[in-house]
Amino acid sequence: MLIIGHRGSAGTKAENSIAGLREAIRVGADMVEIDIRITKDKQAVLAHDFHLYRSYKKIDLISRSTLLELQKRSGGTEAPIVTLKQAVKECYGKIFMNIEVKRSHAVGPVLEVLKGVCKEKEDWESIIISSLNPLILKRFRNKESDIQLAMIHHINPLDFIIWQRQLKLSAVGFHRLNINNFALQVAKELGLFTYVYTVNRPETAKRLESRDIDAIVTDYPERLIENLSKKNR
Template sequence: MTLIFAHRGSAGTHPENTMMAFREAARVGAEGIEMDVQLSKDGEVVVIHDEKLDRTTGVSGFVKDRTLKELQTLNAASSYAGKGCEERIPTLDGLLKWLYHTHLFCIIELKNTFFMYPGLEAKVIRLIRAYEMEERIIISSFNHYSLVFCHQLAPEIETAPLYREFMYMPWVYARAIGGSAIHPSIRSAPDSIIQSSMDDGILVRPYTVNKEEDMKRLFKLGCSAIITDFPEKAKIVRANYEK
């Protein structure tokens, strides 16, 4: 069965990367969630996608320039303010504490291509180990040097390179850097690449799969998983396809 991962939680229907969105993903029956982490000014691992705060909080500046205490005064659901949402920026510690009591798998994307965030890898791995969730976590990033470092620090935790453009034999590349999966853009994931990767033992989880026709194609192919903003929609499409 193709697993469904909720991209930044149920980001198509709820404020992205908030506990509200993650709880919704669990409610609708997704098998996993995907989220993004950066470091605050005082070195805390926080769950937020953009390096800039503007889009999701309505406040200018960078995540890295504010302490955790300052970040948690902001409304992470600012873009949903018209619906009366008030959500804090989660910490990875708090999210894992909640996740521990669920069935969910989790993709943690390290947002360290624009700012390197020295120490991010070790802090994320330390938290994963603290909650004994090595078997349910996948670390992913567009920074493949960072993934190699993660594999060196914690070979027991799955890693998966993210990429946007077409890559030649990505299953070979993934294995070469210690990965056991690939996370390609849906635009760079034709059937032949997906099938060849899975035939070689490399899992494939394309992002961001929101169109019904793409969902049907991947379910038919038996793709390892999809990453989608609309986990409830994906569940319905998958259920209908499996009938």
């Protein structure tokens, strides 16, 4: 079973930070998951929330702030805001990336960054674009035939089945409380990479490992790496 660092290594470092990305690489995670938001001046930055309050105790909205404004507001902290371009430079060639996109207006800015490093078909193999919204994934598919897509499920674990033909998915992500054997069976028959989020307890990870899940997303990649059997990683 592979280990995906959630927002870098969110349990031990600031989420979606350079320090978190480096920590995931250091401990030997197989993939890192990051979240994308778009600034007022169309720059892709790493952030889970649409505002700065939880991370920086600022009330600014990311979509109404320029990158420079966000950098000034987060500057001086342990984890200044990171651009997707910086994250790709930090990770590409060192660790697989799972880039979660939340809004459709992010498609263009994200592709602009990724096409700076992905020149050939095989260059896309270390990057997955994921989303809860299949329409966002459809926009990515329409713009880039070689891109790898993952559909994330929060409630109904079977949604990916009706979208597979249009999206040509490479992977499917399940919430740990909403997976079932039929969904897993179909995913395997379709040749999809399967992962479950967010798993922080070693005993839960081991149960999922026994169900032939390909990977888990965790806030504590080092802890899970130490507790899972090496033969299945």
